[in-house]
Amino acid sequence: TNAGTITSAGTTSVGVLFKPAATLGAGAVLGNTGNITLGNSSVGLYGESTATNYTTSNSGNITVGQNGIGMFGYASDVTGGTITVGDKGVAIYGHNNGYGDTTISNTGTIKAKDNSTGVYGIYAKNDKTNYTKATSTINNSGNIDLSNAKSSVGIYTENSALTSSGNISVGKNGVGIRNVKSIATLTKGDINAASGIGVLAEDSTLKTSANINVSDNGIAVSTKNSDIEVTAGTYNINKSIAFKISDLGNKTFKGNAGTINLGDSSIAYYVKNSNITPSNFIDKLTVNSTG
Numbered sequence: 001t002n003a004g005t006i007t008s009a010g011t012t013s014v015g016v017l018f019k020p021a022a023t024l025g026a027g028a029v030l031g032n033t034g035n036i037t038l039g040n041s042s043v044g045l046y047g048e049s050t051a052t053n054y055t056t057s058n059s060g061n062i063t064v065g066q067n068g069i070g071m072f073g074y075a076s077d078v079t080g081g082t083i084t085v086g087d088k089g090v091a092i093y094g095h096n097n098g099y100g101d102t103t104i105s106n107t108g109t110i111k112a113k114d115n116s117t118g119v120y121g122i123y124a125k126n127d128k129t130n131y132t133k134a135t136s137t138i139n140n141s142g143n144i145d146l147s148n149a150k151s152s153v154g155i156y157t158e159n160s161a162l163t164s165s166g167n168i169s170v171g172k173n174g175v176g177i178r179n180v181k182s183i184a185t186l187t188k189g190d191i192n193a194a195s196g197i198g199v200l201a202e203d204s205t206l207k208t209s210a211n212i213n214v215s216d217n218g219i220a221v222s223t224k225n226s227d228i229e230v231t232a233g234t235y236n237i238n239k240s241i242a243f244k245i246s247d248l249g250n251k252t253f254k255g256n257a258g259t260i261n262l263g264d265s266s267i268a269y270y271v272k273n274s275n276i277t278p279s280n281f282i283d284k285l286t287v288n289s290t291g
Contacts, residue, residue, distance in 0.1 A: 005036075006035070018045075029057050035061045038068060040067055044083070046069075054074075062084070066088060068085055070093075073094065102126060108143075136158075138157060139162075174197075176193050176197065186199070188210060201226040212233065244272070248276070257285070262291065
């Protein structure tokens with residue numbers, strides 16, 4: 001565990017590298033409670049090898065530049081710490097490479113440097129090519145603020161299970177949460193996407209009670225070939241679309257509860273390539289005109 005200060009203005013640097021043997025026993029921690037500041041293409045905490053019985057943990061401050069990664073590992077834990085990344089950077093990167101299960105937990109703060117592009121707050125890709133039973137579990141109750149970055153993603157999951165109760169903000173052309181072949185449960189929290197998408201679900205299952213605010217040609221929830229259940233939440237829509245539903249097929253949209261506040265030049269439901277029936281489309285949300 002690093003409790004001091006690590007600083008490097010150079011490129012391709014690593015703050016702390018942990019490369020244990022595959023036989024490592026459970027309980028090891030690659031940690032940071034201090035301050036790590038690195039340049040471009042650098043990694044703050046890097047956990048490598050086929051060993052999966054360790055945790056990459058941060059309760060301090062990590063800052064990396066362009067193409068940098070704050071924390072890389074199979075099990076990552078951010079407890080009250082802050083990670084700041086630059087262009088095309090990733091704050092927390094979890095990728096099992098087919099070796100085992102991935103677990104990511106964020107209760108801290110993730111930020112982008114000003115005027116950044118292509119930033120990922122949390123990136124979790126579960127590769128089942130070599131390990132078909134691999135699992136990937138993400139829990140977010142922290143604050144992900146990428147509002148000062150363009151074309152960025154707060155949380156990206158693939159073949160994963162996500163539970164989120166935190167707040168997420170993205171800037172122009174950004175996506176708050178993107179789920180691919182994943183299961184996502186949003187219990188609460190605010191998702192803000194100016195000229196972007198709040199939640200994008202592809203071949204996934206989404207259950208949401210979050211509040212979502214979009215404006216200027218944004219979309220609160222965009223789905224493709226996915227099961228959607230809305231159980232609560234307020235959707236503030238300004239010159240945007242609340243729900244875009246594509247390729248519903250044999251999937252269902254269940255709008256059981258919630259409120260849509262529909263502003264100027266806005267659409268509550270935009271349905272594409274779908275045959276809507278009373279059994280696959282349920283709409284019990286309250287729609288208020290605020291425009």
